[in-house]
Amino acid sequence: MTKTASSIIETGKNWSFNWKSRSGQMANKPPSLVGLNIDKKTKEILEAVASVGLITGKQLLSFYNSRERHRDHMCKYDMLVKHQINVTNEEGKVQNITVYTLGVNGAKMTNTSYYKVDYWKHYDQYKIYKCIMFFECFHRFKNDFKGAKVYPGIFPFTGAIRLKNAIMEVFVYSNKKDFYDIMNYLRWKSSFNRMIFISNDLNNLHQLKPHLEDKKVRYLKEEDITDGETLKGKFHVLKEREFVMQGS
Numbered sequence: 001m002t003k004t005a006s007s008i009i010e011t012g013k014n015w016s017f018n019w020k021s022r023s024g025q026m027a028n029k030p031p032s033l034v035g036l037n038i039d040k041k042t043k044e045i046l047e048a049v050a051s052v053g054l055i056t057g058k059q060l061l062s063f064y065n066s067r068e069r070h071r072d073h074m075c076k077y078d079m080l081v082k083h084q085i086n087v088t089n090e091e092g093k094v095q096n097i098t099v100y101t102l103g104v105n106g107a108k109m110t111n112t113s114y115y116k117v118d119y120w121k122h123y124d125q126y127k128i129y130k131c132i133m134f135f136e137c138f139h140r141f142k143n144d145f146k147g148a149k150v151y152p153g154i155f156p157f158t159g160a161i162r163l164k165n166a167i168m169e170v171f172v173y174s175n176k177k178d179f180y181d182i183m184n185y186l187r188w189k190s191s192f193n194r195m196i197f198i199s200n201d202l203n204n205l206h207q208l209k210p211h212l213e214d215k216k217v218r219y220l221k222e223e224d225i226t227d228g229e230t231l232k233g234k235f236h237v238l239k240e241r242e243f244v245m246q247g248s
Helices: 002-007 040-052 057-064 068-076 104-109 125-144 176-188 202-212 222-226
Strands: 014-018 080-088 094-102 149-151 159-163 166-172 194-199 217-221 236-239 242-245
Touching: 040 057, 040 068, 040 080, 040 094, 040 104, 040 125, 040 149, 040 159, 057 068, 057 094, 057 125, 068 080, 068 094, 125 159, 125 166, 125 194, 125 222, 166 176, 176 202, 194 202, 194 222, 202 217, 202 236, 217 222
Parallel strands: 166 194, 194 217
Antiparallel strands: 014 080, 080 094, 149 159, 159 166, 217 236, 236 242
16 A cells, blocks of 8 residues: 555546445445344454544555455445545556445444444545545554554544553644644644644645644654554654654
């Protein structure tokens, strides 16, 4: 997946979303789960997707060891919903991305009270990019810190990571709108959890520096996340209004 996260958000690409719908009969009468054995892996996946909104098939395989047969089983019982996204570059080459969102039964099993049928139809390429980068970050964070779990985040955060009693909210920068969303949050919020900020270029966060100096924030560049299986030695901090490697 390393190349996927670093390439799909580039400009000059055309996105085509083949979203499946779960409105109507499927939403009102989803498949029965009576007598179905729900294993630990399935529960973990559903809780993660419920918290973030979307995950790719490659990430389910690589991070959760969920093979196609297992994923098809979850889709059959409407725990997850499978979609195809096509990204075409300027040369006309098409990249196919399989993604999964939370189904009606998945929402019931995770007690997702805020669930809306077909919520994914409001997703654009920037939202999808954020979800992908969140899971890329979380996978490596979990490699470094055992026991970490995906946790819901409040807007404008893509999600959060829970480690013991600490919650770290994860903000992924994808375009200029994200800048204004996080700026408003920082201006009007009175108390803050720990935060992780992700951007393909930390200079995108330059104007936020005055609002971040007194907060517990660590920063990651996209290329540092996707390069390798660990985040150790890759976090930046804000020091005298400059982004520097943590510990330097």
